[in-house]
């Protein structure tokens with residue numbers, strides 16, 4: 383094969399229009415970059431400012447609908463949604479304040495529902511794919527993170543329920559559930575407390591934290607034709623930590 387031929391070879395997401403919520407975050411940026419390299423036209427949104435980022439608050443249904451409508455108007459179709467917006471708030475379960483509970487569930491779970499349903503409605507009958515960003519602590523609980531764990535456990539059932547009902551429309555719905563990634567709040571904690579990083583690395587069977595690219599490659603896989611028969615699945619990408627650390 384000549385160089386020119388290999389350069390023009392088709393890429394896994396050529397011609398696909400993909401929306402990403404939480405696009406200004408560490409994982410969001412990595413996912414956008416990965417999907418663009420795979421050939422997709424990617425439109426990111428976030429509640430905070432970011433380079434080439436649309437404004438959208440996932441807790442506000444009208445804001446999500448506006449974002450999706452804008453993608454359709456500008457690009458003609460929407461083939462995939464990656465629901466990645468998320469927050470963490472820490473508290474012991476006994477002290478957890480109701481407003482904090484509602485905030486975390488509102489962004490992580492209700493916000494993901496808004497994004498996925500708006501996207502599914504916008505997919506024009508030619509099928510599509512939705513990927514939620516869950517968490518390994520949606521599978522096993524962790525101390526002082528009850529609202530987050532419940533929101534991410536909810537994501538797994540949201541994906542399964544939507545997968546069941548949307549399969550006849552050709553829409554696949556899956557979850558990528560990261561372990562401890564060098565991104566977002568985790569990265570901040572480990573920068574401030576290197577001893578916690580070392581302790582965590584000792585617990586993770588693979589022996590190191592996850593890099594954002596190791597999550598975005600799995601998102602690309604689930605969006606691509608390589609995963610054409612995968613729906614209602616949670617792909618846990620955690621270096622095996624759930625096997626060693628149940629109970630947080």
Ligand SMILES: NC(=O)c1ccc[n+]([C@@H]2O[C@H](COP(=O)([O-])OP(=O)(O)OC[C@H]3O[C@@H](n4cnc5c(N)ncnc54)[C@H](O)[C@@H]3O)[C@@H](O)[C@H]2O)c1
Nearest residue numbers: 404406407408409429439440467468517560563565566568
């Ligand atoms: N970093 C990790 O170790 C880790 C592990 C498991 C799962 N996750 C999940 O991955 C996703 C991305 O996390 P990250 O580590 O990149 O964190 P991050 O804080 O860098 O990114 C999260 C993004 O979500 C955005 N966001 C918050 N509220 C929003 C709202 N109402 N509307 C729209 N956007 C909103 C934030 O502005 C931010 O840009 C989250 O869902 C998180 O729960 C992260």
